[in-house]
Amino acid sequence: MKRLLVLGGGTAGTMVANRMRPLLPEDEWQVSVVDQYETHHYQPGYLFIPFGRFQSDEILRTRSRYLTSGVELVIGQIDRVRPDDDVVLVDGTELPYDFLVIATGVEPRPDQTPGMTEGWGKNVFDFYTLAGARALGERLATWEGGGLVVHITEMPIKCPVAPLEFAFLADSFFKERGMRDRVDITYVTPLDAAFTKPVAAGLLGDMLEVRGIRIEPDFYIERVDVDAGEIISFDERVVPFDLLVTVPLNMGATYVERSGMGNELNCVPVDKHTFLSPHWDNVFAIGDAADLPISKAGSVAHFAVDVFVDNFLEHIKGKPMTHSFDGHANCFVESGSGKAMLIDFNYDVEPLPGRYPLPGIGPLTLLGESRVNHWGKLAFRWLYWNALLPGRDLPVPTAMSMRGKKRVVPTPTSEKEMVP
Numbered sequence: 001m002k003r004l005l006v007l008g009g010g011t012a013g014t015m016v017a018n019r020m021r022p023l024l025p026e027d028e029w030q031v032s033v034v035d036q037y038e039t040h041h042y043q044p045g046y047l048f049i050p051f052g053r054f055q056s057d058e059i060l061r062t063r064s065r066y067l068t069s070g071v072e073l074v075i076g077q078i079d080r081v082r083p084d085d086d087v088v089l090v091d092g093t094e095l096p097y098d099f100l101v102i103a104t105g106v107e108p109r110p111d112q113t114p115g116m117t118e119g120w121g122k123n124v125f126d127f128y129t130l131a132g133a134r135a136l137g138e139r140l141a142t143w144e145g146g147g148l149v150v151h152i153t154e155m156p157i158k159c160p161v162a163p164l165e166f167a168f169l170a171d172s173f174f175k176e177r178g179m180r181d182r183v184d185i186t187y188v189t190p191l192d193a194a195f196t197k198p199v200a201a202g203l204l205g206d207m208l209e210v211r212g213i214r215i216e217p218d219f220y221i222e223r224v225d226v227d228a229g230e231i232i233s234f235d236e237r238v239v240p241f242d243l244l245v246t247v248p249l250n251m252g253a254t255y256v257e258r259s260g261m262g263n264e265l266n267c268v269p270v271d272k273h274t275f276l277s278p279h280w281d282n283v284f285a286i287g288d289a290a291d292l293p294i295s296k297a298g299s300v301a302h303f304a305v306d307v308f309v310d311n312f313l314e315h316i317k318g319k320p321m322t323h324s325f326d327g328h329a330n331c332f333v334e335s336g337s338g339k340a341m342l343i344d345f346n347y348d349v350e351p352l353p354g355r356y357p358l359p360g361i362g363p364l365t366l367l368g369e370s371r372v373n374h375w376g377k378l379a380f381r382w383l384y385w386n387a388l389l390p391g392r393d394l395p396v397p398t399a400m401s402m403r404g405k406k407r408v409v410p411t412p413t414s415e416k417e418m419v420p
């Protein structure tokens, strides 16, 4: 009996196991998933919890319910992989494998920035964990205003648009409560603009400006001074805050480091088109855990798994892998007041304006705000539980398409002319 062992039963790991199980004969292959927790979290829902929009029971499900029949679930803490022996240690037990898929994601690490944890839950909060989002919701419910700083520690982070969404939703939230004039919002980022890609960065920067949200770019945090209510950068710039909402450094699981398989952020280097490790021919990494030059996002995991499945079937037969991942990503960007934008891009093409998924028709608008996009974002939670995780086909192509997109030369004037 051969074993496909999947580490991590989150978005990517669940899809890999559910898609592979029916394709591998049960009398020849065991498919196992290891995760530390019994509960699966729909992480995009964390964004809404601080604003009282989602209850936590809407985003939590029992993990075993979402694994197809015939997939073994092992609940335990992964201690280490011994890739030269084809063995994983889980709570002291050895699990052998023939093929390994690392899908243990990344997690926020406030402990990596001096001073950050000292203010945790007092004047420093996050919304990248369920506990953090709930605590922030309680704080916002009674907050009387002051300086709100929305901050990114370092890239890459999962869902790189989530802090922008948080800033837009905060603007809307305080307006609805009639207290926007009592809140100063500053967006502090290590990037040189609101986002990484020029056309989207121009548009998102304008959206911050229109809402009266100041941007502090190129800010590499050195420490947090909780008592003074300040964040301080390596070049000694100081941004004061009354309430700091930070996205801490995102790092892969610590066992990746202990196993000697990761980069400086404990993410696993792999071929960006096939997810195969350059060091071990039976080890893949997929989803946020992989060191890929594209956003860490559930959508990327989804398109990546599409490519992985076909390649894996070729690889185990000793054939060359003929399918190539193009880095396809798409993300809704909540912009407040019941609207959202959508961005669609890949390794080579930055987010461009247009319509999606039907060229010229939509109904979703690329790089433009609309109510339909917002409904799309809300509906995605249903799709996640009922179509994406079970491995059903979604009516969107795996590879990014230029159909329906308008090319934009990224100069300040043309950006504004073309964007709807």
Ligand SMILES: Cc1cc2nc3c(=O)[nH]c(=O)nc-3n(C[C@H](O)[C@H](O)[C@H](O)COP(=O)(O)OP(=O)(O)OC[C@H]3O[C@@H](n4cnc5c(N)ncnc54)[C@H](O)[C@@H]3O)c2cc1C
Pocket: 007, 008, 009, 010, 011, 012, 013, 034, 035, 036, 037, 042, 043, 044, 045, 046, 047, 076, 077, 078, 079, 103, 104, 105, 106, 127, 128, 129, 158, 159, 162, 253, 254, 255, 286, 287, 288, 289, 296, 297, 298, 299, 300, 301, 330, 331, 332
């Ligand atoms: C606030 C927020 C908003 C987001 N919004 C969006 C969005 O709108 N669109 C989008 O596409 N993406 C969004 N994302 C990102 C998306 O949730 C992730 O990219 C996606 O979940 C990645 O899937 P993954 O399987 O790689 O990792 P995860 O889903 O994080 O799964 C990793 C799994 O590994 C397990 N694990 C880790 N370490 C160990 C260990 N040592 N032992 C055992 N188990 C372990 C964890 O318990 C977890 O279940 C958002 C994320 C956040 C935080």
